[in-house]
Amino acid sequence: MNKKSDFILQIDASNPDPRVIEKAADIVRQGGLVVFPTETVYGIAVMYGNSKAVERLYRVKRRKPDKPLTVHISSSSSIDSYGCIISDNARILMNRYWPGPLTLVLPLLSGEGTLGFRLPDHPVALALIDAVGGGVFAPSANLSGSKSPVTAGEAYEQFGNEIDMYIDAGKTGYGKDSTVIDMTGDKPVILREGALSKDVVFSAIL
Numbered sequence: 001m002n003k004k005s006d007f008i009l010q011i012d013a014s015n016p017d018p019r020v021i022e023k024a025a026d027i028v029r030q031g032g033l034v035v036f037p038t039e040t041v042y043g044i045a046v047m048y049g050n051s052k053a054v055e056r057l058y059r060v061k062r063r064k065p066d067k068p069l070t071v072h073i074s075s076s077s078s079i080d081s082y083g084c085i086i087s088d089n090a091r092i093l094m095n096r097y098w099p100g101p102l103t104l105v106l107p108l109l110s111g112e113g114t115l116g117f118r119l120p121d122h123p124v125a126l127a128l129i130d131a132v133g134g135g136v137f138a139p140s141a142n143l144s145g146s147k148s149p150v151t152a153g154e155a156y157e158q159f160g161n162e163i164d165m166y167i168d169a170g171k172t173g174y175g176k177d178s179t180v181i182d183m184t185g186d187k188p189v190i191l192r193e194g195a196l197s198k199d200v201v202f203s204a205i206l
Helices: 018-029 051-061 076-082 088-097 123-132 152-162 198-202
Strands: 008-010 034-037 042-047 070-072 102-107 114-118 165-168 179-182 189-192
Touching: 008 018, 008 152, 018 034, 018 042, 018 123, 018 165, 034 123, 034 152, 042 051, 042 123, 042 152, 076 088, 076 114, 088 102, 152 165, 179 198
Parallel strands: 008 165, 034 165, 070 114, 102 179
Antiparallel strands: 034 042, 102 114, 179 189
16 A cells, blocks of 8 residues: 655755656646645646646545636746737736746637736746646646645645655745736736735735
8 A cells, every 4th residue: 555655756946956847747647646846835746738637636626517627837928839829917926026926817819718827936846847747737736715824735645645745945035925917808807815915916006
């Protein structure tokens, strides 16, 4: 029977071991689930565009299927490849607060739906996204309705062996989820006030 230590791999937060990163990236590319650290809370990485992996993620998190996922990227320039409308205000916020604890919800060019994006400020998160070779969906590593974890151990307590791998880089910095802003209308709308206060965010664009 697999032990807790079989699933949790420790890593240096500021100088991540490329062997651990590549092992995690391989799991994600193959449709697996990997818990990893960001500067806010721990998240669960799943391959963007892999519908079966996304279905598993929703099932494991006990998440409602109509609740959207955020794409985590490793560079702001990569956002252009997702077919979204990026307003002047959105660009300002990206330039000011990325990498950082800010999620932006953007309208799709097709006019059908939206996508949320975040560029995390954590060496392990950025290394994992780079190694995967593209964006990853990465909701917080908690059961829906439960507290977002600030350590890999807290995430393991909620999911146990339902997750394929946990990357343990110690406690996260902010301990709060990212702030989420809807940029689909004429004026930005705060959907969730998290690590960045609304006053701080809006001071950049008002």
